[in-house]
Amino acid sequence: xxxxxxxxxxxxxxxxxxxxxxxxxxxxxxxxxxxxxxxxxxxxxxxxxxxxxxxxxxxxxxxxxxxxxxxxxxxxxxxxxxxxxxxxxxxxxxxxxxxxxxxxxxxxxxxxxxxxxxxxxxxxxxxxxxxxxxxxxxxxxxxxxxxxxxxxxxxxxxxxxxxxxxxxxxxxxxxxxxxxxxxxxxxxxxxxxxxxxxxxxxxxxxxxxxxxxxxxxxxxxxxxxxxxxxxxxxxxxxxxxxxxxxxxxxxxxxxxxxxxxxxxxxxxxxxxx
Amino acid sequence: xxxxxxxxxxxxxxxxxxxxxxxxxxxxxxxxxxxxxxxxxxxxxxxxxxxxxxxxxxxxxxxxxxxxxxxxxxxxxxxxxxxxxxxxxxxxxxxxxxxxxxxxxxxxxxxxxxxxxxxxxxxxxxxxxxxxxxxxxxxxxxxxxxxxxxxxxxxxxx
Ligand SMILES: Cc1cc2nc3c(=O)[nH]c(=O)nc-3n(C[C@H](O)[C@H](O)[C@H](O)COP(=O)(O)OP(=O)(O)OC[C@H]3O[C@@H](n4cnc5c(N)ncnc54)[C@H](O)[C@@H]3O)c2cc1C
Ligand code: FES
Ligand code: FES
Numbered sequence: 001x002x003x004x005x006x007x008x009x010x011x012x013x014x015x016x017x018x019x020x021x022x023x024x025x026x027x028x029x030x031x032x033x034x035x036x037x038x039x040x041x042x043x044x045x046x047x048x049x050x051x052x053x054x055x056x057x058x059x060x061x062x063x064x065x066x067x068x069x070x071x072x073x074x075x076x077x078x079x080x081x082x083x084x085x086x087x088x089x090x091x092x093x094x095x096x097x098x099x100x101x102x103x104x105x106x107x108x109x110x111x112x113x114x115x116x117x118x119x120x121x122x123x124x125x126x127x128x129x130x131x132x133x134x135x136x137x138x139x140x141x142x143x144x145x146x147x148x149x150x151x152x153x154x155x156x157x158x159x160x161x162x163x164x165x166x167x168x169x170x171x172x173x174x175x176x177x178x179x180x181x182x183x184x185x186x187x188x189x190x191x192x193x194x195x196x197x198x199x200x201x202x203x204x205x206x207x208x209x210x211x212x213x214x215x216x217x218x219x220x221x222x223x224x225x226x227x228x229x230x231x232x233x234x235x236x237x238x239x240x241x242x243x244x245x246x247x248x249x250x251x252x253x254x255x256x257x258x259x260x261x262x263x264x265x266x267x268x269x270x271x272x273x
Numbered sequence: 274x275x276x277x278x279x280x281x282x283x284x285x286x287x288x289x290x291x292x293x294x295x296x297x298x299x300x301x302x303x304x305x306x307x308x309x310x311x312x313x314x315x316x317x318x319x320x321x322x323x324x325x326x327x328x329x330x331x332x333x334x335x336x337x338x339x340x341x342x343x344x345x346x347x348x349x350x351x352x353x354x355x356x357x358x359x360x361x362x363x364x365x366x367x368x369x370x371x372x373x374x375x376x377x378x379x380x381x382x383x384x385x386x387x388x389x390x391x392x393x394x395x396x397x398x399x400x401x402x403x404x405x406x407x408x409x410x411x412x413x414x415x416x417x418x419x420x421x422x423x424x425x426x427x428x429x430x431x
Pocket of ligand 3: 411
């Protein structure tokens, strides 16, 4: 199907984009379009105004300072995959090839993935596992939100309607850091049936699941178990009962519960290896 | 209806038209430029039949608006035929029966070309992962992978 009619604007600066986002009516930012355009073609989304962010230079680019990597919202998956900084973001490097297919990664953006907050998407869970910070801006000013507080439900985030995600901060990996990632999908590149991303650093262990609930979720009880004793994997898997499992087209909550244990077992083996 | 005056250079030829904001790139290519080699399948990014190169990068033609490609250079399967780029790949598709109905082929070639020109290896799993976003309902993929492997192993470019 074709999208319904809309007005289209292509601002060149962040200020212009924010002014447009603050306008009247139903307004949507257009990043890579790899989720928004399908939704518009299906007419699940019918925005009156599209604010195309592709010409806003302030939203692109990667910088690194004091152990923090800042990635502009409009950074495309494939640009990130080719970037030197990936050497300091091994978990991101591990997850990226699982996000969709090459020609979709050529357009899709990190900011778009976070703003959409698809519960089955890889990078929101990676952001959670890394303890990322999401930067937001509107005509009222700027603020930043911890990934832990950003994802609030099915396609729901802390972002206000007139706000844009401008960048995301990720901690560069330290020498002691270990990480794990595993997902099960029907076919490479498809959305996962269940997946997990985790990091173990001096200051703790963070385990984030995707495609098991209505949003990317931390498994805090399991984190405590494995932090205290890395051999207590079975106990940690039992502790996953804390998660509010929800089903999707792939299966019901029981299957998600089962797969969560499977992916944690495989990802944890990677951490210990 | 909101319209825009845009110019897109398709296979080296500048095409200027007034289009509705909602016109997608692959429809522009087919309707305004009259080039019907790029196909329209699912219109939601899943099948890959609409894959074309925009400024040298393969993208989904159904998920990009024509107005977003204003000023860009687009290459379609017709453009590849004109310039001879990818001719070894096309010949290998033919020898290996890597197409039957041919609906997926223009998009499949765009993805395969990105892989071969990007220095991809003859590893069958890696090839399958790279073309995972292109559906083929006829061949069962085996012959497509065979064709790509042959082009890489005989090592004279795409
Ligand atoms: C066939 C197919 C398979 C896919 N498989 C996967 C997969 O396995 N895993 C996965 O994670 N994703 C997958 N995707 C989705 C893909 O990763 C998208 O690129 C991503 O979800 C959205 O990024 P985008 O830049 O394309 O955003 P868009 O589609 O442009 O936007 C998505 C939403 O976010 C809003 N938005 C975008 N950027 C901003 C911003 N900076 N500030 C505020 N709001 C913003 C938009 O208004 C819209 O509501 C798939 C897509 C397709 C078509
Ligand atoms: S028509 Fe574009 S991916 Fe199917
Ligand atoms: S040859 Fe018919 S779909 Fe591929």
